[in-house]
Structure formats: structure tokens, C-alpha cells
Amino acid sequence: MTVFRDFNFKLLVVEKLMYWDETLSPAFSLREHMRARGVEDLDAYVAEHKLEYTVLDEARTYFEQLEIPNELLATVDELTFDGGHQVFMECAPVWDGEDALFDLTRLDDLELLPNLKLFTGGRALEHMIPGALEILEARGITARH
Template identity: 70%
Template sequence: MADFRDFAFKLVVVDKLMYRDKTLTPAFGIEAHMRERGVEDLDDHMEENGLDFTILDEARAYFEALEIPDELLATVDELVFDGGLKVYRECAPVWDGEDDLFDVRSLDDLDLLPNLGVVTGARSLEHMCPGAKDVLAARGITGRH
């Protein structure tokens, strides 16, 4: 099992495998997860506890502990860096995309994806990680804007 160094990078990989490819199962849903913990109205819970623009602790704990088999990581041939990823809505349901909450800080985890060939949102990635364009090019990964 892979050890990710950058939580935000892991979330991008999870989005690809869990919500786009549907190969990492079961899919995590924050509303159902919170209902199991007695929270009936997630919006009210978030507002009452000042959690509007944060990653919910329950989601962070789930995704941090989530193990992704190497065989699944080897299927990742493309990643999308975009503020509208489903995994972000599952972590921070009312996040507006106007801050750096999900910014990738390191590309060290590229080593975990031996078959990655395309990155969509390379301009966004370059903004988060200056020099990303060169790192991708050195690895033979095509960056699309």
C-alpha cells in the first residue's frame, strides 16, 4: 500500500479512482457518513460549528486512513486538477474554491503513479506548485491547461 505525502494530491487520485473510474469502492459520501453519527442536517451542523470552509474532520480521517492498493494506482493514467472535483464536495460540502484549502504542495507522490501520462489542469497545478510544468515534462507527462 502506498503512503502519500501530500493529502491534497491523494484527494486528486481518490477522485479519479473513486468517483470517476469507480474502481476504489465503496464511494465515500459525507452526508450518509454524518447521518450514521447522528447528524441529520449537515448544513446546519456545519454552520452551527463554524465549519463552512474547512475539511470536515470525519472526511479527513476517512481519506487519510484510506489505503489504495498499488494495483489501482497503476491504473491512473490521467489526473485532473480542478476546483470542482467531487472529492472536494465530500470533504468540504460548502467550500467555494476561493482559497488554498485543497492546494497541492508537493509532487513527490507522482512516484506512486507509474502510468500517469496526462495532467489536465496543469496551469492550476503550476500555480500551486511552482516548477510543476518542468517536473511533469521531465517525467514524460503531458500537461493540459
């Protein structure tokens, strides 16, 4: 089993494979997941439990346990950091993008993506991890701002 060291980095990979490429399936829907557990109004549930600025446990557990085969990891040639990602909405459905909830903390997981050539969101990445652009460059990965 492939182990990611940074949960948020894994979410970027999931975004690419599950929601963009649709090669990692089925696509996770927190609303459907919670509806199956008797929660009809997810927004009300989030507000009632004061979970607006957190990753819901149900989503965290799902994505932490999600196995991504090495064959799929090898298909990832680009990643994008963008606050509007579908995977972020599946984790924190009323998140407003105004905090560091999904910031990356490390780039150790780059080694899991042998064919990564492009990282879009370089300015944001450099803000999250000082020196990140140099790390990407050393690995032959182009950073696009």
C-alpha cells in the same frame, strides 16, 4: 500500505478512482457518514461549528486511512485538478472554491503513479507549485491547461 505525502494529491487520485472510474469502492458520502452519526442536516452542522472553509475531521480521517492498492494506482493514467471535484465536496461540503484549501503543495507522490501520462489543470498546478510543469515534463507527463 502506500503513503501519500500530500493529502490533496491523494484526493485527486481518489477522485479519479472512486468517483470517475468507480474502481475504488465503496464511494464515500460524507452526508451518509454523518447521518449514521446522528447529523441529519450537514449544512447546518457545518455552519453551527464554523467549518465552512475546512476539511471536516470525519472526511480527513476517512481519506487519510483509505488504502489504495498498488494495482489501482497503476491504472491511473490521468489526473485533473478542478475545483468542482466530488471528493472536495465530500471533504468540505459548503466549500466555495475561492481559497487554497485543496491546493497541492508538492509532487513527490507522482512516483506512486507509474502510468500517469496526462495532468489536466496545468496552469493551476504551476500557480500552486512553481516549476511543476517542468517536473511533469521530466517524468514524461503531458500537462494540459
